[in-house]
Amino acid sequence: MILQDLTTTCAAALDATDALMASLLEAMREVLGGAPAAGAAKGGAARTGTGGAAQNDATQGGMATEGKPTATRPDAASTLQREQARAHGFAWASTYARALREMLGWAQRLQAAGRLGELESLLLQAAYAEYLAQLAGGLPMSQGEMFRADSLDTDGTALARFNADPAVRLLRSRGFDGPARARIAALVADGRATRSFGDPGLDDPALYEIREQFARYADDHAADAHRWHLENALIPDAVIAQLAELGVFGLTVPEDWGGLGLGKTAMCVVTEELSRGYIGLGSLGTRSEIAAELIRANGTPEQRERLLPGIASGAILPTASFTEPDVGSDLASLKTRAELVTRADGSRAWRINGNKTWTTHGARSDLMTLLVRTETAERGNRGLSMLLVPKPRGSDANPFPAPGMSGGEIEVLGYRGMKEYEIAFDNFETPENALLGGEAGQGFRQLMRTFESARIQTAARAVGVAQNAFELGLAYSLSRMQFGQPLIAFPRVADKLAWMAVETMIARQLTLYAAREKDGHRRCDLEAGMAKLLAARVAWANADNAVQVHGGNGYAQEYPISRVLVDARILNVFEGAAEIQANIVARALL
Numbered sequence: 001m002i003l004q005d006l007t008t009t010c011a012a013a014l015d016a017t018d019a020l021m022a023s024l025l026e027a028m029r030e031v032l033g034g035a036p037a038a039g040a041a042k043g044g045a046a047r048t049g050t051g052g053a054a055q056n057d058a059t060q061g062g063m064a065t066e067g068k069p070t071a072t073r074p075d076a077a078s079t080l081q082r083e084q085a086r087a088h089g090f091a092w093a094s095t096y097a098r099a100l101r102e103m104l105g106w107a108q109r110l111q112a113a114g115r116l117g118e119l120e121s122l123l124l125q126a127a128y129a130e131y132l133a134q135l136a137g138g139l140p141m142s143q144g145e146m147f148r149a150d151s152l153d154t155d156g157t158a159l160a161r162f163n164a165d166p167a168v169r170l171l172r173s174r175g176f177d178g179p180a181r182a183r184i185a186a187l188v189a190d191g192r193a194t195r196s197f198g199d200p201g202l203d204d205p206a207l208y209e210i211r212e213q214f215a216r217y218a219d220d221h222a223a224d225a226h227r228w229h230l231e232n233a234l235i236p237d238a239v240i241a242q243l244a245e246l247g248v249f250g251l252t253v254p255e256d257w258g259g260l261g262l263g264k265t266a267m268c269v270v271t272e273e274l275s276r277g278y279i280g281l282g283s284l285g286t287r288s289e290i291a292a293e294l295i296r297a298n299g300t301p302e303q304r305e306r307l308l309p310g311i312a313s314g315a316i317l318p319t320a321s322f323t324e325p326d327v328g329s330d331l332a333s334l335k336t337r338a339e340l341v342t343r344a345d346g347s348r349a350w351r352i353n354g355n356k357t358w359t360t361h362g363a364r365s366d367l368m369t370l371l372v373r374t375e376t377a378e379r380g381n382r383g384l385s386m387l388l389v390p391k392p393r394g395s396d397a398n399p400f401p402a403p404g405m406s407g408g409e410i411e412v413l414g415y416r417g418m419k420e421y422e423i424a425f426d427n428f429e430t431p432e433n434a435l436l437g438g439e440a441g442q443g444f445r446q447l448m449r450t451f452e453s454a455r456i457q458t459a460a461r462a463v464g465v466a467q468n469a470f471e472l473g474l475a476y477s478l479s480r481m482q483f484g485q486p487l488i489a490f491p492r493v494a495d496k497l498a499w500m501a502v503e504t505m506i507a508r509q510l511t512l513y514a515a516r517e518k519d520g521h522r523r524c525d526l527e528a529g530m531a532k533l534l535a536a537r538v539a540w541a542n543a544d545n546a547v548q549v550h551g552g553n554g555y556a557q558e559y560p561i562s563r564v565l566v567d568a569r570i571l572n573v574f575e576g577a578a579e580i581q582a583n584i585v586a587r588a589l590l
């Protein structure tokens with residue numbers, strides 16, 4: 001059942017994939033008018049994350065980043081927008097190619113360590129079988145949008161070569177055929193008791209211990225988490241205190257500032273396991289990660305000393321407030337204003353006016369990373385600054401007990417446990433030393449750089465949610481009997497579970513790859529974008545399929561999969577919606 005010379009065959013198929021992608025890149029560039037798109041990296045599809053000029057950009061194609069106009073041609077942005085379907089399709093196809101490369105790298109590392117077992121081999125060949133088929137025949141960017149490679153390879157020559165490649169043909173026809181699907185389902189069913197769903201291939205034995213520790217924590221709190229969700233309650237303070245004790249809020253903060261000084265790979269392992277128990281648990285550290293990285297990379301020495309130890313210990317819970325009622329994806333056009341004023345006592349302060357929305361954990365937080373416009377003469381991202389705003393903790397009755405700050409909860413489908421808020425600032429004042437780095441006009445640039453880490457963390461959250469959905473679906477399929485048999489005996493059920501196991505591993509390997517790039521101090525906006533893009537889709541697909549496996553019970557709130565479905569849905573929207581993420585990937589490559 002395992003294909004002979006599997007890793008060699010996959011390597012050959014990868015060569016064929018690279019050739020296809022090179023042709024699609026050329027075609028895409030031609031569509032865009034021959035020149036690289038705004039903000040493009042040299043090397044296109046060949047870029048491996050070792051540099052490049054790609055900008056991380058939360059805005060539309062042609063908006064400037066880091067204060068520089070990016071369009072090498074004035075019409076580049078509008079061309080890219082007009083050609084979004086193909087450009088984003090190309091981004092997705094490149095994400096698949098990268099994911100396949102990382103799956104092979106994972107398998108080769110396991111092989112070298114003598115740990116490439118039957119399940120891992122089957123996951124590898126299944127990943128190749130399905131993604132190679134989708135690359136040639138149609139790749140779902142969303143449920144209703146399919147990218148077809150022949151929309152770029154219009155004369156069909158590149159696809160003909162790809163389809164004729166012997167390794168591609170073998171993997172596609174046999175890699176994930178009926179027997180392979182059935183065997184994967186049988187192996188994951190056998191592995192359920194010990195949670196053996198494929199070795200994640202972590203390169204440090206200590207990471208396996210960390211994984212175990214947080215897996216136990218997540219399992220111990222999974223039932224409570226479902227109750228918090230149903231009651232729309234904040235995750236209890238006692239849980240936050242326990243996670244603080246475990247070091248969750250200072251995982252990647254250097255030891256000099258009271259953190260654990262671990263890398264992003266460790267952060268992914270912890271985040272995935274906590275999110276597998278509950279997305280809220282895996283998300284508690286998100287804002288600490290964002291704030292700590294903003295301050296570490298850009299803060300003044302005084303800001304680092306004052307804030308990093310508290311963030312690392314969990315004593316200071318940050319919240320991230322960027323989105324406004326009229327400004328989401330196009331963050332560069334935000335309107336909330338901050339002006340420097342002199343108070344009666346002679347001290348200076350930022351006076352803030354405007355409205356923010358979707359601020360997660362807004363009430364029970366001590367510090368806002370608040371993106372504001374400080375220079376009104378400057379349009380777009382150049383007039384934006386990041387403020388580190390201290391605030392008192394609020395309660396359900398009075399969420400924002402500070403003069404000049406008011407707001408209320410936004411009721412949401414899922415992603416509960418921290419609550420989301422809209423916040424109005426009416427002459428709210430914060431001290432002058434709130435300005436991150438002490439320099440105005442740098443906020444957008446500072447934030448975009450932080451998005452690399454934030455997106456890796458979100459990809460890891462998505463992998464955890466995907467894994468949770470898979471495990472819930474698997475457990476149900478083993479216990480529920482119909483027609484005198486467990487559900488998993490029916491191929492249509494087993495096939496779903498097999499693919500969930502495969503694609504979760506693909507998303508995990510792509511995410512760990514982005515984390516390794518970050519840990520290697522290499523620019524990884526592209527890699528983080530790819531990981532977030534794919535992992536979010538996988539989380540949603542797994543959740544949807546796991547509900548299907550549950551039948552009617554999947555729709556009952558009593559069953560945790562009903563929560564996982566709504567929790568999974570947000571991952572494609574925040575931290576850069578899927579369309580924005582695809583745009584970032586496209587711009588980096590084209």
Ligand SMILES: Cc1cc2nc3c(=O)[nH]c(=O)nc-3n(C[C@H](O)[C@H](O)[C@H](O)COP(=O)(O)OP(=O)(O)OC[C@H]3O[C@@H](n4cnc5c(N)ncnc54)[C@H](O)[C@@H]3O)c2cc1C
Nearest residue numbers: 060320321322323327328329358359360574575577579580
């Ligand atoms: C539960 C939840 C928690 C959140 N937490 C926070 C938080 O803590 N802090 C914070 O600041 N924000 C937070 N957000 C906000 C979140 O980041 C935004 O919702 C997200 O950035 C999308 O912005 P938007 O909702 O305004 O959608 P819009 O920008 O209006 O986009 C709507 C749709 O149009 C698409 N679209 C927009 N522009 C383009 C384009 N150029 N090309 C193609 N398609 C496009 C989008 O992809 C999307 O599908 C949260 C949101 C939610 C729902």
